[in-house]
Amino acid sequence: MNQYDLIVVGSGPAGRRAAIQAAKLDRKVLVIEQGRRVGGVSVHTGTIPSKTLRETALNLSGWRERGFYGRSYRVKEEISAEDLRRRLLITLDHEVEVLEHQFARNRVQHLRGKASFLSTDTMEVLKDDGEAVQVKAKSILLAVGTRPFRPDYMPFDGKTVIDSDELLEIEKLPRSMVVIGAGVIGIEYATIFSALDTAVTVIDPKATMLDFIDKEIIEDFTYQLRDRNMKLLLGQKVEKVEHLPDGKVSVTIDTGRKIITDMVLFAAGRMGATDSLNLAAAGLDSDNRGRLKVNPETFETSVPGIYAAGDVIGFPSLASTSMEQGRIAARVAVGAIAKEPPKYFPYGIYAVPEISTCGLTEEEMKERGIPYECGIARFRETSRGHIMGLDHGMLKLIFSLKTRRLLGVHIIGENATELVHIGQAVLNLKGTVEYFVENTFNYPTLAEAYKIAGLDAWNRMGELPKGDAHHETVQLTDTNTSTTVETSVTSEKKKTSSR
Structure with a gap:
């Protein structure tokens, strides 16, 4: 052996x-x-x-x-x-x-x-x-x-009723598609096929989608999907899926609505x-x-x-x-020392448009009773966004009012999964709003949105109060690992010197 x-x-x-x-x-x-x-x-x-x-x-x-x-x-x-x-x-x-x-x-x-x-x-x-x-x-x-996940009640045939693995083997692009499941996989494929001008309908029994993402980001995302005529039937349950003689598929919903489509993608779990x-x-x-x-x-x-x-x-x-x-x-x-990774890691959803997030959402800030302020930047406000012809895209930063630390970064739009790493680094290194205000970003880039969002928050938060350093402890819950950590933060007044 x-x-x-x-x-x-x-x-x-x-x-x-x-x-x-x-x-x-x-x-x-x-x-x-x-x-x-x-x-x-x-x-x-x-x-x-x-x-x-x-x-x-x-x-x-x-x-x-x-x-x-x-x-x-x-x-x-x-x-x-x-x-x-x-x-x-x-x-x-x-x-x-x-x-x-x-x-x-x-x-x-x-x-x-x-x-x-x-x-x-x-x-x-x-x-x-x-x-x-x-x-x-x-x-x-x-x-x-x-x-x-392939439930017995779904009539899979590998051609017109398929799962996410079989999607890669389809012989022709459908003109219409019903996606059952509004999770990450379902939403990614639904938006990809929508970009190919397939008429897409998404059905999910939950009244909301992607609940772990900041609500304001999801509202923007939902607007963009509906603006390009995607149908989002949330809070509705599929009762029956049937093959029709002409090769199409009939999907019956609990509201009584019946949808005739070329293809059904079942993406409700794994x-x-x-x-x-x-x-x-x-x-x-x-x-x-x-x-x-x-x-x-x-x-x-x-x-x-x-x-x-x-x-x-x-x-x-x-x-x-x-x-x-x-x-x-x-x-x-194997008995080697293993260091624990940083608490906050980025989550990327490769939909069209991309979504990426790291840290706490605005809803979680409210639940924990942490006083906060947000900074928003629209990609169309950046010169790079103009060059790329971007009408949509948004970066949202969430800061603690007490410590001025960055506690959450949420992005929707082009290159969101790349841009998020700047916020991730600042978050894990316990950086404050002053970093974004005082730092220099390449111009023109989408990363410049960080400075715009930082200034937006700083305008609402005001200058760092003068006086002695203040020290406080804020209890945060890391949503990525479901562990509670005590974060001690010291903010010192800016010292000036003659030069």
Whole structure:
């Protein structure tokens, strides 16, 4: 039997980062991947494909240039599903090549097959040729990810009623589409196809969408979607989905409304891919969505020596956070020191338009009773926004009135997922509104919106009061990790000197 220091099941963001981290610490590592190629859901059906599809759609449709040339402007008149797939295949090949090179360079062993537990430290790997191989390790990390939730009542056929994985294999672009589910995945794909001029209707039983995002951002987002004729049927439940003889699909809602469409995308949740792992043999069990519970600091499960990271442990289910979870879990598993990452991390939604957020929302500030002020900048107020022809886009900064510290940054619009990192750095480094007022930003850039928003807040907050330094403690709840931290902040008066 082959003996390892760490076995990693799954080669997505959490798995590959964990494997490479352990290998860099001179541990013997084995990665087990049941897919045809390494990379996991993130590379083959999730993060990379959806973002590549988005970029291709925006480029070929001429979406970014319509502010100048009108809504009828298109780079390519007839866009096909093959046009979208061509760029996707090139991107995926590159991602897999990079990952395979990283494994080879760090001497990470890789075994293709389906893994299942025999005991707490032993797994069986069933290879494609039917051979069963047993492997053993001091520690095991489960990074198996998730798959689309497929309820029995939904008549999936892979062509006109599909899940988010099957979307990448469609043969032609639909003229109309119903998206069931207004979560991140559903909204991303709904807005991408809307940018391709598909008539999109989004249905969700909840009366609101993306509740973890600042309400003002969602209001702006909703306005933009409705302005381009997307239908948002929130607070309404789908009762029946039927195939029609002419190849179309009928969707009946509990209000009695019936929608006839070319395609239905079911994107209402995902399931942890744990059902084939034989968790019982290791003394583990999962919740009703196949997810595993872990210690949020070490990512160890209830069974010593077995860890889990990535989407399989639930929120926030981001590739970026999954990588850090895998890295920390690997260090703990092999006995190395693992530092806790900064409390605030960015959340990106790659819809059209993009949304990105970091820190506390305005609603959370109110719930915690923290006196605050906001600063707003519209992208159209920047010279770069004029150059790009942007009619929409907004950056919102939230500051504590007592400490003047930045506590939240929320962005909607072009490059939101890139711009958010400036706010993230200031937030984690406990910067104040004065940073944005006094700092110099490249001109013309969209990043200049930070200065505009900072000045907007500063105008309402006024000068930093003169006098002795004031010291106060503010209790904040980190929404990303659901942990409460005590933040001590000292604000000193600005000292002047003759020069």
